[in-house]
Amino acid sequence: MNKPRFLKKGDVILVVAVAVALLLFWGVSRFLYPPAENGVAEITVNGKPHGTYRLDKEVSFTVQDENGGYNRVEIKNGEVRIADADCPDRLCVRQGAISHKGETIVCLPHGLIITVCDGANGDVDFITG
Amino acid sequence: MAKRLARFGLLVALCFVFSYLEFLLPLPFGVPGMKLGLSNLVVLVALYSGGPLTAGAVSLVRILLNGFTFGTPLGMLYSIAGGVLSFLGMWLLYKIRHFSPVGVSILGGILHNIGQLSVAFALLGVAGLIYYAPILLISGAVAGFLVGLVASAVLPRLKGVWGRMG
Ligand SMILES: [Zn+2]
Numbered sequence A: 001m002n003k004p005r006f007l008k009k010g011d012v013i014l015v016v017a018v019a020v021a022l023l024l025f026w027g028v029s030r031f032l033y034p035p036a037e038n039g040v041a042e043i044t045v046n047g048k049p050h051g052t053y054r055l056d057k058e059v060s061f062t063v064q065d066e067n068g069g070y071n072r073v074e075i076k077n078g079e080v081r082i083a084d085a086d087c088p089d090r091l092c093v094r095q096g097a098i099s100h101k102g103e104t105i106v107c108l109p110h111g112l113i114i115t116v117c118d119g120a121n122g123d124v125d126f127i128t129g
Numbered sequence B: 001m002a003k004r005l006a007r008f009g010l011l012v013a014l015c016f017v018f019s020y021l022e023f024l025l026p027l028p029f030g031v032p033g034m035k036l037g038l039s040n041l042v043v044l045v046a047l048y049s050g051g052p053l054t055a056g057a058v059s060l061v062r063i064l065l066n067g068f069t070f071g072t073p074l075g076m077l078y079s080i081a082g083g084v085l086s087f088l089g090m091w092l093l094y095k096i097r098h099f100s101p102v103g104v105s106i107l108g109g110i111l112h113n114i115g116q117l118s119v120a121f122a123l124l125g126v127a128g129l130i131y132y133a134p135i136l137l138i139s140g141a142v143a144g145f146l147v148g149l150v151a152s153a154v155l156p157r158l159k160g161v162w163g164r165m166g
Helices: A009-032 B002-024 B034-070 B073-096 B101-124 B127-165
Strands: A040-045 A048-054 A059-064 A070-076 A079-085 A104-107 A112-117
Touching: A009 B073, A009 B101, A009 B127, A040 A070, A048 A070, A079 A104, A079 A112, B002 B034, B034 B073, B034 B101, B034 B127, B073 B101, B101 B127
Parallel strands: none
Antiparallel strands: A040 A048, A040 A112, A059 A070, A070 A079, A104 A112
């Protein structure tokens, strides 16, 4: 009997294609996203602005979404990350810390997006939160 | 025909059980893509043991079940986009024949996530969402790979089950 092979040629091609796509993406994103100047983290929830936070000040706070879900945002060492969240996939936590201009952390279940942008010359102390 | 219907019934029942399991066990430590895994396994098994029609019908059941567990109309939209794209992709690779269940499942996992990302892109309209793509690609591929392994182990044994059923 002709037993079906465990891995076929197509499988290997598929995996290689995915790996190449990832590498390309990584390379392009390094190129596209230079370090931010006086970087700030802009946070939106479901498309609405939630607040802007300087990356050079250590802070940790919780963002609630409309359905009672939360994301705990942490700014440390000039980077911003989601330290904890109660979304089902927790992919936002796995995306790690970002600090380069244009980089984004997304929590799809909560509609929360964090984007790193250039700040305004560094003499703005008060930033909405 | 009766045989086909019996198989379909069994697969749908499995779909219900897996969806309920996923609902009961939200996996707090967040294994990536785990949520998609169990019900995609049923679609994959349906594809190889019942053909595209059965798999399509099981997909539909899965989309509805997943959509309802989300509990919002938006959730249903995510579920439809992920489920339909994933099924179409798996069907295509299945027809091409140069892929094993593992490869078919990997593409299914990836497309499931890409479908959901596309909906998010359309709804939120944020260009930065593209940055989310790599992690979705990886988590979809890993989940698909694991599901494919399980399916490869289950499928030969299922032949005996189907045989005894009719
Ligand atoms: Zn999240």
